[in-house]
Amino acid sequence: MSDGARVQRLCGEIARWAECAGRPLTLMEICGTHTMAIYRHGIRTLLPQGVGLVSGPGCPVCVTPQSQIDLIVELARRPEVTVATFGDLMRVPGTQSTLERERSRGADVRIVYSAHDAVELAQAVGARDVVFIAIGFETTAPTVAAAVVEAQERGVRNLSILAANKIIPPAIATLLKSGEVKIDGLICPGHVSVIIGSDAYQPYAGEYRLPCAVAGFEPVEVLEAIAALVRQAAEGRAEVENLYGVWVKPKGNRRAQEMIYSVFRTGASHWRGLGRIEDSGLFLREEYAAFDATQRFGLVEKKTPEPAGCRCGDVLCGRIGPSDCPLFSSVCTPENPVGPCMVSTEGSCSAAYRYGRRAA
Numbered sequence: 001m002s003d004g005a006r007v008q009r010l011c012g013e014i015a016r017w018a019e020c021a022g023r024p025l026t027l028m029e030i031c032g033t034h035t036m037a038i039y040r041h042g043i044r045t046l047l048p049q050g051v052g053l054v055s056g057p058g059c060p061v062c063v064t065p066q067s068q069i070d071l072i073v074e075l076a077r078r079p080e081v082t083v084a085t086f087g088d089l090m091r092v093p094g095t096q097s098t099l100e101r102e103r104s105r106g107a108d109v110r111i112v113y114s115a116h117d118a119v120e121l122a123q124a125v126g127a128r129d130v131v132f133i134a135i136g137f138e139t140t141a142p143t144v145a146a147a148v149v150e151a152q153e154r155g156v157r158n159l160s161i162l163a164a165n166k167i168i169p170p171a172i173a174t175l176l177k178s179g180e181v182k183i184d185g186l187i188c189p190g191h192v193s194v195i196i197g198s199d200a201y202q203p204y205a206g207e208y209r210l211p212c213a214v215a216g217f218e219p220v221e222v223l224e225a226i227a228a229l230v231r232q233a234a235e236g237r238a239e240v241e242n243l244y245g246v247w248v249k250p251k252g253n254r255r256a257q258e259m260i261y262s263v264f265r266t267g268a269s270h271w272r273g274l275g276r277i278e279d280s281g282l283f284l285r286e287e288y289a290a291f292d293a294t295q296r297f298g299l300v301e302k303k304t305p306e307p308a309g310c311r312c313g314d315v316l317c318g319r320i321g322p323s324d325c326p327l328f329s330s331v332c333t334p335e336n337p338v339g340p341c342m343v344s345t346e347g348s349c350s351a352a353y354r355y356g357r358r359a360a
Helices: 005-019 032-040 066-076 099-104 114-126 142-154 168-176 191-196 198-207 219-233 252-261 287-290 314-316 348-359
Strands: 025-029 049-055 082-084 106-112 131-134 160-163 185-188 210-212 238-242 264-271 276-286
Touching: 025 219, 032 191, 032 219, 066 082, 066 099, 066 276, 082 114, 082 210, 082 238, 082 348, 099 106, 114 131, 114 160, 114 238, 114 287, 131 142, 142 160, 160 276, 160 348, 168 191, 168 198, 168 276, 185 191, 185 198, 185 219, 191 198, 198 210, 198 238, 198 314, 210 219, 210 287, 219 238, 238 264, 252 264, 276 287, 314 348
Parallel strands: 025 049, 025 185, 082 106, 082 131, 131 160, 185 210, 210 238
Antiparallel strands: 264 276
């Protein structure tokens, strides 16, 4: 069966099961790659009236709080420091500046494509201190952990890590406990699920009676997840359906999990839009304290407010859509972003600006 025929069949199934459900349904995707795919392929326009999609906190750059962005900018301003970062972070606005702006003023900011690249960079620059900005979810955490172990084994002493990795399940639990957004089903993240496994979502199906479906990233795969969730809702079921079983196993990738927790411990972390969440951040264990940039440079995170008028935090939690923010597409654009959701390639506002307006 061709993809076109599969899309047509799935849209028909979604419409039939939505009618059987007899009530409006709101589904949330918790993955920035899913968000981008949904907007890029116009998936919202294929759904029947009464089936809506909202975006959750699935963009790691976007959920990084303003206070931490300011801390990263402060690091870049130190003449003895080379900041190594993924490209998504370069244009994220801090309170006063961005990494891109600091680099234009002479700061040594380098874009790398992996944590291993940061190890290589530290060896290449000699005496300078290299700080790798470790922002991401469970998907990138194993590679950061492996880089720390590699640096220790190779005796790379001028590398440190600003540990800002976060883990997804506590954020989902916080959203559900708040009850601020009525959610009838979760489209669970494919990449993260490869690491943590589909069983990680069982508590939401059990405790919250919330249908869950782990999805791939092609349009057909996203529609399959939507069809599965609508059917569960219509039948009064709440289960975890793993539709990405080629890559996602029930228990996940045990080796990757072991790598993460051999280097990191969990602790309280601040999320943009969600506040402080216990056991949701990854921090270097004591035996790797020599690689902790916070300790090495005496960094102190200061509480800072969101940019005036920016509602990125509400967009991240599905409380509003991107176009409901008063700054969207007028003051805040990809050329002049006010908040991170308009900058990141996984940001809801960026996706809505690039593809949503065309669909409308």
